[in-house]
Amino acid sequence: MGFKNVTHVLFDMDGLILNTEDLYTIAYQNITTRYGKEYTFDLKIRLMGAQSHETSQIIVDALQLPITPQEFIEESKKQFEILFPNSQVLPGAKRLIEHLHKNNIPIGLATSSSKESYELKTSKNHQKLFSLFPYKTMGSSDPAVKRGKPHPDIFLVAAAKFPDKPNPEQCLVFEDAINGR
Incomplete structure (x- = not known):
């Protein structure tokens, strides 16, 4: 070769x-826990590298969350404002x-x-x-x-x-x- x-x-x-992959995990788990769901490592692997609209759609569908992908994006933004600056x-x-x-x-x-x-x-x-x-x-x-x-x-x-x-x-x-x- x-x-x-x-x-x-x-x-x-x-x-x-x-180290933001760790921060994404915290943010997404904070959101999914409110709906009694777990953000798993297998789901995380599927999302790595995806764009935000793709990520939100996959998480909402996979975990059958009672929110829209756009609502998931809005909740994520609130988490990111707290976590990402650090x-x-x-x-x-x-x-x-x-x-x-x-x-x-x-x-x-x-x-x-x-x-x-x-x-x-x-x-x-x-x-x-x-x-x-x-x-x-x-x-x-x-x-x-x-x-x-x-x-x-x-x-x-x-x-x-x-x-x-x-x-x-x-x-x-x-x-x-x-x-x-």
């Missing part, structure tokens, strides 16, 4: 750079991002989060780190990203934001979600 020349790097955010950078992430930036390797962010969610996660403690990403794609807010992971839409849109328009095969993607492979 031959290796392709990598010229650009794309990073997922949730669960890879920030997100933490995961071990090694800052060092790798800073190393690539220092060595002029083009880097971009490709997160399924919405712009609003991204701001909650990064504005309090992580502005400096995320300022190193000149190109950011927020899948739940970007109309060019039609489908969430496992579809490659977010990575193709993110790669197209680099000024030199690399072939997607030249982009190394760091992704933690099974759905993002």
